[in-house]
Amino acid sequence: MPDLASLRPGDPERVREYQLTGRLGEGGQGTVFLGMSPTGTRVAIKLLRADLAQDEDALERFVREVSTTQRVAPFCTAAVIDTGVEQHRPYIVSEYIDGPTLNAVVAAEGPREGSALHRLAIGTVTALVAIHQAGIVHRDFKPSNVLLASDGPRVIDFGIAKALDQTSTLTAAAIGTPSYMTPEQLAGENAGPPADMFAWGCTMVFAATGQPPFGTDSLPAIFNRIMNMEPDLRAIADPALRDLVGQCLSKDAGRRPTAGEALLRLLGHVGAPGARPDTPGGILAEGSAAAARPASPQAGPGDPQLRQAVPAQTSPHPLEGAARRGRRVQLAIGAGLAVTLVTAAGVALVLRGTAPDRVVSPQATGTRQTTPSPGSTPTPTPTVPVLPHATRTIKLPGSSITLHESDDDAIKLSSYDTEGSDNLYVRKPGTSDFIENGAYFQYAVNASGTQALATDRVYDDGYSVVSVVGRQPGSAKKIKVAKAPVYSFEPQWSPDGTRGLTTLYEVGEDPVEKGGYTFKRYGYAVIDIARKKARVVRLRTEDESVGGYFWRRDGQAIGTWVLTDDTHYIRFYDLQGAVLHTLPDVGVPLSREGEDISPSGTSLVTYCRGNVEEICVWSTDADAKARIRFQFETGGFIGWYDDQHLAGWRRNGGGYEAVVIDFQGQVKRVLAVVADAKEYEKQPMRFSRGS
Structure with missing residues (x-):
């Protein structure tokens, strides 16, 4: 369990129907409490600072914006359960994840490598696929927002930074973490999904080295490196992962892969945009090789090579599990990104894109006319189910x-x-x-x-x-x-x-x-x-x-x-x-x-x-x-x-x-x-x- 502190004098005992039992952490936006739902389920409750709310309209806009996070598919994320306002303070109730942050694990155990780094990359980029498919930008992706649960990494706090930023009277705090900000954010431009991929690349460098790629010293120095310097990626041993992270850290947002493209490359999809032709197996092949590599005759239960080769005792992430077992992974990719992975156990993980806006002509006689929204990419018309005949x-x-x-x-x-x-x-x-x-x-x-x-x-x-x-x-x-x-x-x-x-x-x-x-x-x-x-x-x-x-x-x-x-x-x-x-x-x-x-x-x-x-x-x-x-x-x-x-x-x-x-x-x-x-x-x- 993450560090749990007792409630302090002045802390609420309840937030609506949720009983608060302790403190999980505190930051610039507010305090995170461990809570109990009426059904006895543990939940994490983020109660934002009271001084961030200045009027009722701002509160309503914030809650409306942040409530959209409830539509994010819960795999590889902490599912958002509820949002609202309690005594003029916005709150967000999410699934409680019993695990430390990536920040804490790297500080305590050192950098990740081999299959551990591969699992982290696949799990976190899968979370970004789900977040982006819901039309949300995380905007504060960083090691402290990645929890390492027993069943794989989970991404938390998505969409809150955007909600604060778009609700002008609510935001008096800095949005984003300096070492994980993008060139476009520093230039005053809007941060879209490519900003999350830049922050993901920074997080992978942190996981592999223990330090973000652009340093942690003074703000002017950090910002200068983000805008003008190329990061040192030599600590990432696998060349395919190193190439992917390098492209995510491009100064030009348009050159960064999408989360869906990154996921395909992590899974070794040969036709993925940006995939290296000389590495048909990609990162997946390296991860599979690590999992299949035989241990030395002298290896014992505590041998690092054996720990890296043998699957974890806990249930693996379904993507990583499918890859380790060498089963065929079926992927159907369109502009809306539909990714279906079928494991040997018959479990299917599906991410569905949103069809573009379309206007149907009143004179239509069977042909659907599709008009994409500005800036969108045409998506195949979704399959319409066949209705049963009356019997x-x-x-x-x-x-x-x-x-x-x-x-x-x-x-x-x-x-x-x-x-x-x-x-x-x-x-x-x-x-x-x-x-x-x-x-x-x-x-x-x-x-x-x-x-x-x-x-x-x-x-x-x-x-x-x-x-x-x-x-x-x-x-x-x-x-x-x-x-x-x-x-x-x-x-x-x-x-x-x-x-x-x-x-x-x-x-x-x-x-x-x-x-x-x-x-x-x-x-x-x-x-x-x-x-x-x-x-x-x-x-x-x-x-x-x-x-x-x-x-x-x-x-x-x-x-x-x-x-x-x-x-x-x-x-x-x-x-x-x-x-x-x-x-x-x-x-x-x-x-x-x-x-x-x-x-x-x-x-x-x-x-x-x-x-x-x-x-x-x-x-x-x-x-x-x-x-x-x-x-x-x-x-x-x-x-x-x-x-x-x-x-x-x-x-x-x-x-x-x-x-x-x-x-x-x-x-x-x-x-x-x-x-x-x-x-x-x-x-x-x-x-x-x-x-």
Whole structure:
């Protein structure tokens, strides 16, 4: 375990739901604590300095920027779990890595060499591939941000420097570490992914020598060497690795290899850009030779040559393991970089690139027209999954609805109502049968189809109740949520199925319409499924929020649509009600219960800005323009069928039909048909990913 110190007087005991147990370190940006999640998992919590935050807008911008790190694939990095603000201080919760920093290991044990250096190079550059593929630049890559865990190196603190730099009122501290800064940074230019490759090269030199390549003395001397001097790389014994590091340390950012190209060269891919023709095996061959080199007859357990030749006792990094065993490594490379490595055990590690922005012509008849974003490289159109054909029809009781289903459908109808929430029918688990149920208003099935969240019609001691309903009759567990006149509606499951969410409304008598009611937004309730407890979060806000609250796809935030005279946006809150970030000006909502966000959480669908006859698909990173736009007239949006298809209702003669469409607006499947248009208008239907 890294050095752990006791909490000091004045240190917080908790950050939101995380209990702090000790200090892991402190730096210019803030303090890192060891913490415990509510489930008992150890986490690392970085609490930034209070004096870095000067206004609420800056805090929101910082949290919005740093929350993008949660989409980085967790292999070879410490996964970011949560971000937010606690008592005006931003915090970042990440996976706890039990291991020392590269800085500490080199100081204690000396420089790395041979297979140890090869493993370090492969693991850290793989982390940079994942970080860059998520559209993030580390900007502070250095030995102290590399942890040497038992299962290989892990890179930490990615994206924080950029978040500080882009949030002007938050940054009063220097961004970057002098010995690992790039010529372009010193020249006042923006630091992109090539800056990370320069810092990676510096880190490899440090690992091999114990010193960064441009020294550690005075700042003027360091900066002069970075700008004008060539580094001494003679300590890196392997010529292929030495060449790669040398190219990464080029003064010209355009001459540095990308992280993906560096990874290919580390794996010995002959066609990798910059690979030396006289070393077809590249660095991988040298590493494999080191692993296969026989030990001397006199070698014993403590012999250095044997320690270098025998694989570590802990599980190897999957890339390094595949290389050591000599298995074929399959790589498919495009502008978006897709790297698939298949080991003998059948484990596949996949890095997927992001397709470029594209605009689909409304007149398209099967050909997708792709327009790359400025500065991007054209990427092959991603494979669109083939939809299953309907294998059965189901006539729903009490209605004119006919379903057209397949067992392989990504979504299925789980409940419907024939009289606008007065006559609920729910699906019998694992069957095609729907049974009338008078106990509940609304009914939402989880992704596995094993449980449902239902809002009860009968209140308990003046409290609205949500039931967790199992597959077996009589298995429902009732949970008191909020006391009247506050009531729960629109139940939803968290993405991991461990929590529920309901939107709370304060209900009153309508002063105008006799016998009528008014509904005022109150907040939301987060339900702990295992503990059968609900936590009510009241939001006092002037926002003109509409519709229900919904989960962000990582399950760490709650979103809602906010409509103003000038714009529409989604605002995200943490689980305690603090504002985290917004997705600004992304069009008009198709739905207001969260179905706008794709299953993977990477895309958002709306009506396009200023044109409700056109549908736009946006990145959830709040890009400035829609990635895709197409025409489709819908009478009601159901949600995403999968990441490449949408589901919605459209007029069909005198009735409606639910259809699946692709990103050209072409109908690919019919899911359901309602013969009577008037019946459709009073029949709420809920499709779920569980059956």
